[in-house]
Amino acid sequence: MPGSPITSSARGVFAIAPTPFTPDGAVDTTSLDRLTDFYTASGVTGITVLGQLGEAPKLAHDEAVAIAARVVRRVQVPVVVGVSAPGFAAMRSLTAAVMDAGAAGVMIAPPNTLRTDDQITAYYRNAAQAIGPDVPFVIQDYPLTFSVVMTPKVIRAIVAENPGCVMLKHEDWPGLEKISALRGFERDGSMRRLSILCGNGGLFLDFETERGADGAMTGYCFPDMLVELVELAARGEREAAHxxxxxxxxxxxxEQQPGVGLAVRKYVFARRGILDHEAQRAPAATLSAAARAEVDLLLERLARRDGRARLSPLAR
Incomplete structure (x- = not known):
């Protein structure tokens, strides 16, 4: 059942879902259903599929649509779909298909060829035209991966030009001052309200919420913790949140290490009994025996303070 379209008032946690695969590279629909149910049980506000760590570039168009549609049918929260593509034709086609399937909006990342402020604003102007005026969209601001630097003024310009822009997935690093600047624009009336959900695995979420972020849009392997943290912050329980x-x-x-972060995430989800396999579709990074042992140690230590990390070992 589709959720309502995303709006600029969105708050909470939108979980970035990995795409489950079987060892032979097929989409693991059984694990996808279990993962979807887990996110719902964790209390997330929404789910984002086909994001940067959803291995979207490794999927065929029909696979991507099928995954989005399957998640939409299973939940009653908004589902955002990553539609970033090398060209606007592919973006338009995927957007039309997932919105027809009941998606609540789409997420668009900038191509790494953009360098100037004018190029960035023009790109989002053209992207908004390609997907259509009635489709709400999320700016993905992730300069560490995309090599595209969006200043607060550029984001304000994108918001001003495109009524469909309702949310920022904020993944700049360092980025706390950017959040403060954007909220300052709202206070002085120079920018309408924008929902700000933060990524980077939640690495700075403790202070991002205090700077004015509305929550998280990320894929940390304990989304239930992210939900709890955002709720504590909203209630002003600062010490408990920290x-x-x-x-x-x-x-x-x-988990936030470049290159192996998704492997860590899938390994923990497998240990949590959510995914049947840790598999990624090739090309993929895998965890060494030493890395697995390190993650196991981290989980063991975390379990002393959070019982959710008390997990059974994987059968080998």
Whole structure:
């Protein structure tokens, strides 16, 4: 059942879902259903599929649509779909298909060829035209991966030009001052309200919420912790929020390593009994025996403070 379209008032946690695969590279629909149910049980506000760590570039168009449609049918929360593509024709086609399937909006990342402010604003202007005026969309601001730097003023210009732009997936690093600047624009009336959900695995979520972020849109392997953290922050329970965050920080940091982060995430989801396989579709990075042992140690230490990390070992 589709959720309502995303709006600029969105808050909470939108879980970035990995795409489950079987060892032979097929989409693992059984694990996908279990993962979807787990996110719902964790209390997430929404789910984002086909994001940067959803292995979207490795999927055929029909596979991507089928995954999005399957998740939409299974939940009652909004589902955002990553539609970033090398060209606008592919973006338009995927957007039309997933919106017809009941998606609540789409997420668009900038291509790494953009360098100037004018190029960035023109790109989002053209992207908005390609997907259509009635489709709400999310800006994915992730300069560490995309090599595209969006200043607060550029984001304000994109928001001003495109009524469909309702959300920022904020993944700049360092980026706390950017959040403050954007909220300052809202206070002085120079920018309409924009939902700001933060990524980077939640690595700075403890302070991002205090700077004015509305929550998280990320894929840390304990989304239930992210939900709890955002709720604590919203209630003003600062010490409890930081205590919870501090307990998870070593694992969160380890999972955020470039190149192997998705492998860590899938390994923990497998240990949590959510995914049947840790498999990624080729090309993929895998965890060495030493890395698995390190993740196991981090989980063991975390379990002393958070029982959710008390997990059975994987059968080998």
């Amino acid at each position: 205590d919870l965050f501090d307990a998870h920080l070593p694992l969160l940091r380890y």
